[in-house]
Amino acid sequence: MAASKKPLSEKAPGFAATIKPYFSECYRNHMNSKDFVPGPFDLWSAAAVQKNWPKIKNAVRAGYMPPDEEEGCEGSWDQAKIGQFLKDFQAWKDGGFQP
Numbered sequence: 001m002a003a004s005k006k007p008l009s010e011k012a013p014g015f016a017a018t019i020k021p022y023f024s025e026c027y028r029n030h031m032n033s034k035d036f037v038p039g040p041f042d043l044w045s046a047a048a049v050q051k052n053w054p055k056i057k058n059a060v061r062a063g064y065m066p067p068d069e070e071e072g073c074e075g076s077w078d079q080a081k082i083g084q085f086l087k088d089f090q091a092w093k094d095g096g097f098q099p
């Protein structure tokens, strides 16, 4: 039934268009630095974000990542942004981690 088919973008959000834009260059640089983080990883790498999916989800949901402005960068997210991120992040997983 072609008529009921949704466009791919609605069905399955991709990393480049939907997930990566949440991660600013500053967030990325901090999380990817051994100077700050004991287990650094690259927030701009779809493979690394997929691998760390449960940890990222829990850290964002708890409001623990991204951290306060005092830690550097743009600071933490408000509830609306956290909610939107978690929705998109879940949809990215449910859609099979599209690039």
Ligand code: HEM
Pocket (backbone or CB within 6 Å): 022, 023, 026, 027, 028, 030, 031, 036, 037, 038, 039, 052, 055, 056, 057, 059, 060, 065, 066, 067, 071, 072, 073
């Ligand atoms: C949206 C952006 C960010 C995400 C999704 C993120 C995600 C995470 C995750 C998943 C962990 C591992 C937690 C665990 O092992 O359970 C972590 C640890 C950590 N992150 Fe981030 N992070 C972000 C931004 C930042 C920024 C901007 C900084 C510093 C300014 C930072 C500093 C740290 C540090 C120091 C740790 C390790 C120590 C700890 O767990 O408290 N992160 N982050």
